[in-house]
Amino acid sequence: MTALGRAARLVVPLALLLGAGARARAQTGGGDDLDDPKLARRLKTRVSVPLAAPAAANPTQPVPADPLAVAPSLPPPSAGPPPGPRTPPSAAAEPPAFPPASRSSEPVAVAQRPVKSADQGYGRTATLQLGYRRFSFVRLGAVDSGAGNGKAASEPFDSLSLDFYPFSKMIRFGISTQYGWQSGTFNSGTGDYFIAESFSLGIQRPRETWTPFVQGVGGAGYMRRFQFDRTVPTAYWQFGLDAGAEVALARHAFLTASIGYLHPVNGFAKEQSFTTVYVDTWSFKIAIGI
DSSP states (O other), X not given: OOHHHHHHHHHHHHHHHHHHHHHHHHHTTSOSOOSOHHHHHHHOOOXXXXXXOOOOOOTTSOOOSOGGGSOOOOOOOOSSOOOOOOOOHHHHHSOOSSOOOOOOOSOOOOOOOOOOOGGGTTTOOOSEEEEEEEEEEEEEEEEOTTTSSOOEEEEEEEEEEEEEEEEESSEEEEEEEEEEEETTOTTTSOSOEEEEEEEEEXXXXXXXXXXXXXXXXXXXXXXXXXXXXXXXXXXXXXXXXXXXXXXXXXXXXXXXXXXXXXXXXXXEEOSSSEEEEEOOEEEEEEEEEO
């Protein structure tokens, strides 16, 4: 057999196989799977790649055929600088929130709160005072007829004092020189009078305009009694308690008022014995100080 005959024998079966595969694909809708296993092994299985579906045309947004035809026209180049940001008309019409700073060279006065100090009245108290006190005392040789119990009659006394306070903070300490006389007999020379030195010690609370205080007082001195047209020298002492307040009137002026209890005692010699008379009374004092 010739070579041509052998080639024909190989080509004819191959053509038949190819024709059978084509008919099978046509019957299955053009699929990629082969019915003949032998042919599938020879030709291998082909991978099918799905094709993307064409995009649906949007009837509301037509796509131009030429993009360059709808490109916006650019303004011609300008020789000047680029324009700055536009200011809204409302912003341009409104005045600035703060006025522009003044360029004046004059200094600007700044208001400052006053600072309280001891010179402005806070915690200040009087150091020296001139005071007046009024109280009742015992009259010698006279009996109170209205009492009906033989009690000695009383007589009012007025006194002036010069008070010095070397220490006046929370603790109040003072030294007082006093001169007192029987009321209504200051210049007559026939009334009773006394001269005494007293001390006071108490507590107080210094404040901005006024200072309340409570203090105890005590002292002693000389008292002249006028009885039966003659002078009788006697001893005098007193103690008591005052409560009041000191008010600042001005930078260096003070007014003090107090009311208290006073126990004055008068001792004298009588028939070779020492006798005392005393009374419990209320007293009122007012003073002006610096």
